[in-house]
Amino acid sequence: xxxxxxxxxxxxxxxxxxxxxxxxxxxxxxxxxxxxxxxxxxxxxxxxxxxxxxxxxxxxxxxxxxxxxxxxxxxxxxxxxxxxxxxxxxxxxxxxxxxxxxxxxxxxxxxxxxxxxxxxxxxxxxxxxxxxxxxxxxxxxxxxxxxxxxxxxxxxxxxxxxxxxxxxxxxxxxxxxxxxxxxxxxxxxxxxxxxxxxxxxxxxxxxxxxxxxxxxxxxxxxxxxxxxxxxxxxxxxxxxxxxxxxxxxxxxxxxxxxxxxxxxxxxxxxxxxxxxxxxxxxxxxxxxxxxxxxxxxxxxxxxxxxxxxxxxxxxxxxxxxxxxxxxxxxxxxxxxxxxxxxxxxxxxxxxxxxxxxxxxxxxxxxxxxxxxxxxxxxxxxxxxxxxxxxxxxxxxxxxxxxxxxxxxxxxxxxxxxxxxxxxxxxxxxxxxxxxxxxxxxxxxxxxxxxxxxxxxxxxxxxxxxxxxxxxxxxxxxxxxxxxxxxxxxx
Numbered sequence: 010x011x012x013x014x015x016x017x018x019x020x021x022x023x024x025x026x027x028x029x030x031x032x033x034x035x036x037x038x039x040x041x042x043x044x045x046x047x048x049x050x051x052x053x054x055x056x057x058x059x060x061x062x063x064x065x066x067x068x069x070x071x072x073x074x075x076x077x078x079x080x081x082x083x084x085x086x087x088x089x090x091x092x093x094x095x096x097x098x099x100x101x102x103x104x105x106x107x108x109x110x111x112x113x114x115x116x117x118x119x120x121x122x123x124x125x126x127x128x129x130x131x132x133x134x135x136x137x138x139x140x141x142x143x144x145x146x147x148x149x150x151x152x153x154x155x156x157x158x159x160x161x162x163x164x165x166x167x168x169x170x171x172x173x174x175x176x177x178x179x180x181x182x183x184x185x186x187x188x189x190x191x192x193x194x195x196x197x198x199x200x201x202x203x204x205x206x207x208x209x210x211x212x213x214x215x216x217x218x219x220x221x222x223x224x225x226x227x228x229x230x231x232x233x234x235x236x237x238x239x240x241x242x243x244x245x246x247x248x249x250x251x252x253x254x255x256x257x258x259x260x261x262x263x264x265x266x267x268x269x270x271x272x273x274x275x276x277x278x279x280x281x282x283x284x285x286x287x288x289x290x291x292x293x294x295x296x297x298x299x300x301x302x303x304x305x306x307x308x309x310x311x312x313x314x315x316x317x318x319x320x321x322x323x324x325x326x327x328x329x330x331x332x333x334x335x336x337x338x339x340x341x342x343x344x345x346x347x348x349x350x351x352x353x354x355x356x357x358x359x360x361x362x363x364x365x366x367x368x369x370x371x372x373x374x375x376x377x378x379x380x381x382x383x384x385x386x387x388x389x390x391x392x393x394x395x396x397x398x399x400x401x402x403x404x405x406x407x408x409x410x411x412x413x414x415x416x417x418x419x420x421x422x423x424x425x426x427x428x429x430x431x432x433x434x435x436x437x438x439x440x441x442x443x444x445x446x447x448x449x450x451x452x453x454x455x456x457x458x459x460x461x462x463x464x465x466x467x468x469x470x471x472x473x474x475x476x477x478x479x480x481x482x483x484x485x486x487x488x489x490x491x492x493x494x495x496x497x498x499x
Contacts, residue, residue: 220404
């Protein structure tokens with residue numbers, strides 16, 4: 010069997026019988042019936058509001074019941090009650106990717122995970138154990154004092170575990186690969202309440218399926234990740250008037266074709282609203298932003314590598330604002346300027362081939378124009394480097410084959426904004442169709458009804474077989490982000 014580019018088949022070889030192998034991964038005793046169940050809150054209760062809160066305010070999260078789990082025993086108790094009432098179980102943490110979840114139904118119980126205990130860093134092993142619900146800002150704060158860094162996301166408020174299960178695109182990714190490839194073990198509670206730890210040596214099929222397979226396997230309560238020795242980074246963002254977009258996009262794409270893997274950048278056209286923390290100069294009209302993070306390379310500093318891109322642009326026209334600077338890893342999460350507070354938004358994603366002159370013209374026919382006036386951000390994230398290299402120790406999605414990950418977002422600033430945002434997203438998708446690879450990066454998918462395809466149908470069936478094995482009653486069936494059973498949605 011051959012997997013499509015950017016994927017790997019579940020590993021085969023000499024194995025124990027599946028049921029025996031699965032049972033040997035159970036690391037705790039049978040579920041404790043005496044555990045005190047958290048109250049399953051209903052709509053109108055404060056606990057329900059807390060559990061269903063989301064970073065994306067445009068997504069209606071209205072399950073029958075909801076509860077916040079802060080311990081493994083909480084998770085087990087909620088699952089026990091859900092089974093007793095024959096209810097489906099859904100899981101979320103911060104809600105940054107809430108738009109990619111199937112709509113909530115009248116027989117759903119939502120578990121909001123915010124496991125206590127804090128991040129445990131082992132400086133000698135260069136690993137960190139991350140409880141579910143922990144945002145990346147807390148992980149980085151724990152690891153950075155040791156000179157160690159995880160492959161974190163661009164926002165400090167994104168939940169680390171959900172990001173990792175959806176493969177994760179880090180600003181260090183072109184050097185070190187997909188963030189999910191850095192996961193060394195995962196602990197989850199399965200539908201029957203058993204606590205299971207899987208890794209490269211124990212139930213590799215489930216371990217791989219968890220990393221990029223779309224969820225629906227259980228409640229992940231912690232992950233262990235490798236950390237990387239990084240003590241300095243050249244990072245920041247530069248902004249120019251949107252009138253310079255044709256020159257800037259061409260220069261950026263031409264540089265990106267041969268850029269070293271130490272450099273990870275993004276090209277963005279932005280219509281920023283006047284919000285606290287955003288400089289007024291950036292909200293007067295559309296702007297172009299080039300941001301990212303650059304590590305030191307062979308014989309060259311990160312600043313020297315970044316200068317190959319930035320200096321010609323600066324000579325052409327002075328940026329409105331330029332924050333690129335020699336910094337430390339804790340500076341990087343602020344580089345992308347992701348809003349810290351929840352907001353209502355709708356997004357779309359495509360993984361693109363190299364654009365060339367025609368593709369650049371197509372993108373700029375929408376981004377930064379009247380046709381895309383309702384789109385707050387149109388982003389091209391630079392791929393390639395280690396992101397394009399299949400990792401034999403990675404999960405079901407262990408590399409990405411596109412040149413760019415596009416992510417377009419429109420903030421719903423008023424009751425009538427949705428129509429304009431949807432029209433802008435549809436127009437942009439249509440003009441970029443010739444450059445669409447047909448695949449998607451799981452961590453960039455932002456809507457359940459949009460195209461999703463990160464692996465082919467044969468791999469999808471293997472993933473679904475793992476779901477059936479660990480959850481034969483389908484308790485988590487509606488929690489899978491991808492179509493069941495096909496694994497692709499067009």
